[in-house]
Amino acid sequence: MTKRESAYVVQRVQNYIERNITKPITMKQLSIEAGYSSWYLARTFKEVTGKGIFEYIRSRRLTQAALILRDENKKVIDVALDFVFDSQEGFTRAFSREFGIAPGRYKSKTPPIKLFLPEKAYDTYRAFHNSNKMDERMENMTKSIFVQIIERPERKCLLKRGKKAEDYFEYCEEVGCDVWSLLSSVKEALYEPIGMWLPSHFIPEDTSSYIQGVELPMDYDKNIPDGYELIILPPCTMMVFQGEPYNDEDFQYEIGEVWKHIEKFNPEVYGYQWAPEQAPRFQLAPMGYRGYIEARPVVKCNK
The missing domain is CATH 3.20.80.10 (Regulatory factor, effector binding domain)
Structure with a gap:
C-alpha cells in the first residue's frame, strides 16, 4: 500500500470513529470499514497517526467528554456513560491520565487542558504533497x-x-x-x-x-x-x-x-x-x- 493509499484508509477509519464516537466500536467494524485485516489496519493506523487505534478512540472520547463537561450542565456519570465507559471510576481514571485532572474538578474549575485534536490523515497528506504545485x-x-x-x-x-x-x-x-x-x-x-x-x-x-x-x-x-x-x-x-x-x-x-x-x-x-x-x-x-x-x-x- 502506498503512503497515499494508507492515508486514505486511515482517514476513512478516522471518519468512522467520529461518526460513532458515542457507540461501542470493535476492530471487526473498523476492518470492514477499511477493507483490510485487523492486523494490517492496526499497524497502518499506528504508522500514520502515531497512536494505536483504541488509544486514539479513547483520547477522542475523552476530549469530546471534556468539552461537554466544560460547556454543558451534565453529571460526570452521565458523560462517562455517554462515551461508552462502564463506570464513573473507570472514566475518572482515564480522564485523569489523559488531562492530569479529575473530571469532577475539571467541570468545576475548567482550567486549560491539552485536548486531542488530530488532523485528518488524507487531508494532511494531500496538503503536504500539493503544497509546491501551482495549478495553472x-x-x-x-x-x-x-x-x-x-x-x-x-x-x-x-x-x-x-x-x-x-x-x-x-x-x-x-x-x-x-x-x-x-x-x-x-x-x-x-x-x-x-x-x-x-x-x-x-x-x-x-x-x-x-x-x-x-x-x-x-x-x-x-x-x-x-x-x-x-x-x-x-x-x-x-x-x-x-x-x-x-x-x-x-x-x-x-x-x-x-x-x-x-x-x-x-x-x-x-x-x-x-x-x-x-x-x-x-x-x-x-x-x-x-x-x-x-x-x-x-x-x-x-x-
Whole structure:
C-alpha cells in the first residue's frame, strides 16, 4: 500500500470513529470499514497517526467528554456513560491520565487542558504533497478579497512563545503543533485561537516574533499552564482580509494570494494607515470553507 493509499484508509477509519464516537466500536467494524485485516489496519493506523487505534478512540472520547463537561450542565456519570465507559471510576481514571485532572474538578474549575485534536490523515497528506504545485487554472482566476474593520477591546492573551520562529512552520518545529489543542480548551476565550506576529515591544529577548495564543477577558484569573504566559493587549483597530473559500490542500497557495493582495492594498482608501507597532498582526486557522483570514493593525489617518 502506498503512503497515499494508507492515508486514505486511515482517514476513512478516522471518519468512522467520529461518526460513532458515542457507540461501542470493535476492530471487526473498523476492518470492514477499511477493507483490510485487523492486523494490517492496526499497524497502518499506528504508522500514520502515531497512536494505536483504541488509544486514539479513547483520547477522542475523552476530549469530546471534556468539552461537554466544560460547556454543558451534565453529571460526570452521565458523560462517562455517554462515551461508552462502564463506570464513573473507570472514566475518572482515564480522564485523569489523559488531562492530569479529575473530571469532577475539571467541570468545576475548567482550567486549560491539552485536548486531542488530530488532523485528518488524507487531508494532511494531500496538503503536504500539493503544497509546491501551482495549478495553472488558479493562476488565471480573479480572486476576491473581503475587507472589514474591527475593534478589539483591551484584553488578556494566553500564549506560548517560541525561540526564533517567524512563521507557523518554524513555530511548530520549535514548540510542537499541539499548542492549539490547549488554547482551544479555554472556556473563557473571547474569540477562537490565533497565530500572531508580535510588535517588537512585545518580544522579550531570545523569543520568537510568531506565537500562538487565545484572547481572554480582563478578569481572567485561572492558573497559567507550564510554558505559557498571560499578557495584556491594548485596545486596537484591525483591518481584516478574508479570501475566497478554497480546497483545504491548497491552503499555502491561498495564504500567498491574500498576502499579495495585502502588499498592494492601500488602507488610506478606508481612511486608515498601517500601524504595525500598535498590536499583533494575526491569522485564524486556515479553513477552506471560509477562506484564509488575516488581520493587521491600523490607525485612522490624520486629517
